[in-house]
Amino acid sequence: MPKGVKAAVIGGVFAVMVGGAGYAGYNIVSALNDDGGSGAASVKTGPPSADEIKEASAKFFAAWQKGQAAQAAMYTNNQTTAEPLLAAYGATAHIENVNITPGAATGATVPFTVKATVSYENKSKPLTYKSELTVVRGKTTGRALVDWQPSVLHPQMKAGDTLVTGPSASPEIEAVDRNGTVLTKERYPSLGVILDTLRQRYGDKAGGTPGIELAIHHQAEGVADTSLLTLAKGRAGELRTTISASAQAAAEKAVKKFAQSSVVAVKPSTGEVLAVANNRKDQFNAAFEGEVAPGSTMKIITAAMLIDNGVTSMNGPAPCPPSATWQSQTFTNLKGLQPNENATLANSFMRSCNTAFIKLIDEKPLTDSSLTQEAQDRFGLGQNNWKTGIVSFDGKIPTVSGPDRAANAIGQGQVQMSPLNMASVTATAVTGTFRQPYLVSPKLDDRELATAKGLSASTSSQLKQMMRLTATQGTAAQAMAGLGGDIGAKTGSAEVDGQTVSNSWFTGFRNDVAAAAMTEEGGHGGTAAGPIVAAVLRSAG
Structure with missing residues (x-):
């Protein structure tokens, strides 16, 4: 954080406090804006006309260019919030010689280009960027006003953000x-x-x-x-x-093919993160911080739970009926999946049969907490103690009863994961050892990495073999086609409330690389997330 930001923030808060303290006075001023009542017999309604959009944006731009923060703020629908930010644009950010060129409006949205100069202690540089604003109708005055958002000032700004120029607090x-x-x-x-x-x-x-x-x-x-x-x-x-430039380049290219996609690759033998990429408009690092249902990729952990508790084994029974009911809730399989009452766990795993896993979760000695314990004790998840070097999510597998116990087993219900979590799950499955992923060596700042028991050699061997079958003969075969070496994978699709299309999940390994990806509303696991993972494994395996 550059020095001087504290004063700017205090100044911003002070401006807001004055506006709040002088409430009656503010109402008089805001009568010129959106919220003050003018007492007029009638006000305009409906969307602003093209002429109104042009006039309102032009007046706002003209005042902004001249550094007239109060005047510019009066042309917005939120004067109290806009004015201190517009004032700080020149005073705290030291941006001057502002020239704004509007583009052709699309409806009520006006794109524009800002060209200016940033000057601080005899040092100056040109600044150019593009942004946009939207003109709306004031609710009470009927005036055409700029809909104030911090992104108007700069496209990367969000609520609460401040522009500052000065010595940086952190060295480059x-x-x-x-x-x-x-x-x-x-x-x-x-x-x-x-x-x-x-x-x-x-x-x-x-x-x-x-x-x-x-x-x-x-x-x-x-x-x-x-x-x-x-x-x-x-x-x-x-x-x-710990990044591998070649793996990172492949990850960057792969996520660009699918909107709202994220991928992580790790080195199972060490836990080092080899690549992390996101294709998102919001700049959120969903690859590390995402908290969403992982769908059937969760069956890796559920299968480990079944094996570790002696319920079944890779070649043991795991019948796949058309439907399965758990405590009044009925679960079915993906459309087109043929039932198989004689299926083994390996067969139901590689075909991603939901009902097989639902039918087995009430077997003794399993309890409501068995899946949670497996995730925590064996895979190092859900204890909020990962220290990767940056902010990350450790996964959430809560102990639940009722229908959600069954839903959790197939990666729905209350289970939440990130691609980082699922890449780590795959790494643990294929090595038998949990190694907490990290991006920067813990030696740099003496961080203590999370630990867990890991898996027995037998359980790890069975999981790895089932993932190999899935990659060569099961639901992941198409996405993994053409990859050489020792490969394995697991697909997943997760239904999310409010979405018409499920999220696409995929995790896999090739030699000493494990990767996982998620694409929001990407459909089946092999459709979107699968090609992303395969591309990263191809470059890094």
Whole structure:
């Protein structure tokens, strides 16, 4: 966080407090805006016309360009919030000589380009970026007004964010991969937020010196500043990561083929993260922080539970009927899956038969907590103690009773995972040893990594063989086709409330690489997430 941000935030809060304290006075002013009553006999209704959109945006742009924060804010539907941010644009961010060029409106949305200069202590650099605004009708005044969002000021800003120019609190880093290749945001866009976080956490440990920059300071605690423009470079300290540049490049390319996709690859023998990529508009690192139902990829853990508790084995019985009822809730299989009352666990696993797993979860000695214990004790999940080097989610497999106990067993119900979690599950399954994934060596900051018992040699061998069958003869065969070496996989699709199409999940391994991917509303596991994982395994295996 650049120095000076505290004063800016205090100034912003003060402005809000004054607006709240002078409530009656504010109402008089806001009568010119959205919320004040004008007492007029009638006000305009309906969407703003093209002329109104052009006029409202032009007035806003003109005031903004001149640094007239109060005037510009009056052309928005939220003057109290807009004014301090517009004022800070010049005062705290030190952005001057602003020139705004609007583009052709699409409906009520007006795109525009900002060209300006950032100047701080005799150092100046040009700043150019694109953003957009939307013009709406004021609810009480009927005036055409700019719908105020922080993203109007800069497209990467969100509620609570502040633009600041000054000396950076964290020295710059030159992040490198496991072989010394430099990792940059430009070459590896998915690493942008991650590199910012690594800089915040490890900049002072990498030996660098701070520079001067324009940055977005985020309100959320622990979220790294987003650097927008460097006016004066500090000396970057080298920070070695576990990333493989070749695997990262493949991951970046693979997720671009499917919107709202995320993938993680790890090295099972060490726990090192080889690649992490996201294709999302919101910049959220869903690959590490996502909390969503994993669908049938969860059957890896459920199968381990069944084997470890002596319920069945790879070649033991796991009948696959058309439907299965658990405590009044009926579960079925994916459309087109043929029932098989004589199926083994391996057969039901490779074909991803839901009913086979539902039928077995009430067998003794299983209890409501058996799946939770298996996930925690064997796979190191759900205890909120992973220390990867950046923010990450450890998985959630709660102890439940009723229908959700059955749903959890097939990766629905209350189970939540991230691609990182499922890549780790695969790594544990194929090696028998839980090794907590990490992106930066724990030696750098003496972090204590999470531990777990892991799996017996017998259970690991059976899981690995079932995943091999799935990759060569089962639901993952099409996605994994053409991959050489020792391969295995598990598909999954997870239904989510409010979605018409299920999320696509896929996890697999090739030699000493395990990967997992998730595509929101991607459908079956082999359709979207499968090709992403296969592409990463092909490059890194």
